[in-house]
Amino acid sequence: MNRRWILALKVCAHIACLAPVGWLLWRLWLSVSSDPSALGPDPTHTVTFFTGRGTLRLLVISLAITPVRRLIPKLNWLIRFRRMLGLYAFFCGCLHLMTYLWLYAGFSWSAIVDDISQRRFIVAGVAAWLTLLPLALTSTTWSIRKLGGKTWNRLHRLAYLAAISGVVHYWWGVKTGVKTPLAITVVLGMLLAARPLLNWRAAQRKAAEARGIPVG
């Protein structure tokens, strides 16, 4: 993949990540200026789920890059998009956290302490955000060099933990009977299973090569 194509795709990816944020800001502006129902009957709920789902989706897409590359080596260039997607996931997660702090807790410290001490779904959500924080902070090339590739990779496996916490947070947050978190859960489950499966396949191939059997 040549540099020009990568650049074009990066522009597209930026647009794809920013467009939903733009949509949200546009609806927000509409609801301020002319149409109070622009964000639906329960705007707080709309914004909360929009940013929360966005975070999980971006996180899962960024986690899919490694298995896809290993499965289809031709798509190796996808690695150049992972940092960007991860950072957008964190950005979306920050918007989601802000939604909570402003619209649910009303920036009241006692309300926040109350929630964290009593509500497991809030704890899971905060845990997910706190897990993403060091990953965002060490996303620079300088950090990779400083930490060394191996340590950096091990640290960034926390992205899986963040996604798991996020999905648990989602299930704990919705009421009994609502199955909307199911789709993202299945996708994340597949990604978690893909890693050991791909390792196993690679080990098989290596063993076969060692025995001198050509691999198709």
Added chain:
Amino acid sequence: MLIRTKSDIPSSEITPKQVYVNRRTFMAAAVAGLAVAAGKRAFGDTGKGSTPPLEKLATIASPLSTPGLTLTPYEDITHYNNFYEFGVNKDDPARNAHTLKTRPWTVKVEGLVSKPKTFDIDTLLKLRPMEERVYRFRCVEAWSMVIPWAGYSLSEFIRQCDPLSTAKYVQFLSDDNPKQELLPWNAGISWPYSEGLRMDEAMHPLTLLTFGLYGETLPNQDGAPVRIVVPWKYGFKSPKSIVTVKFVRKQPMTTWNEMAPNEYGFYSNVNPNRDHPRWSQKRERVIGAPIWRQLQPTLMFNGYGDQVASLYAGMNLLKYY
């Protein structure tokens, strides 16, 4: 910049003009409407039932109405519903409830009564003058509305039922006809939806036997043709589309209490001091309000403490939540 939002419009402008301009004329119109409906029924419907279009309901003012509140827009009251018979999402009932046939409709009265009776919906509509009662409506999910209901005190109906003195509770069952309702399996509910009140709660004048909102008959998604509204309790204590009223000695089984007893108590009085295990009940989101003004504190007994707190004198409301 002129910022004009829906909630700036006084309720007098939102209330359909006809309702307040000349109530007498419309009382007559309503009677005529009922006569037409009765006529239609008498002259041969196939018996399969129908869903009549919304009709005006002439209402009189009531001292039990809550003054000084901004009404939630009609659009939101009728498109943001929890009515699991028609799906678990908020916009499902508005989309799916058209299959509900509200004529013919009867309400069966059974259990501890001197004589079991069946009331036709048209009888119930005429039993008492309709009152407009503006009530706060607080959902257990921490959102709230202000709704101008139309109906009369449930106690008026209960007197007609002639319950025995041994009746301590009253149970309500909603319609659960698979030909009319989706009754989705994923709701996890064993139908019919069941709710119940202690006798003194049911007899309290605020408890409303409800037939309409905004001066019109109830749209299907809001529990047509008849429902209960208990303004000081979480919304799920106000069952919709009821077909059976049963007087019983012991606390009846109620749907949400049975599904998750630690989350939804039998009493379920609105109580900011007793949080739901998964979210705070101290605050609520006002439906239809702009996003930066949605959050407001929740009031004990949803603001009806002066009228109802005495019902629970001496009870530990953290235990009997």
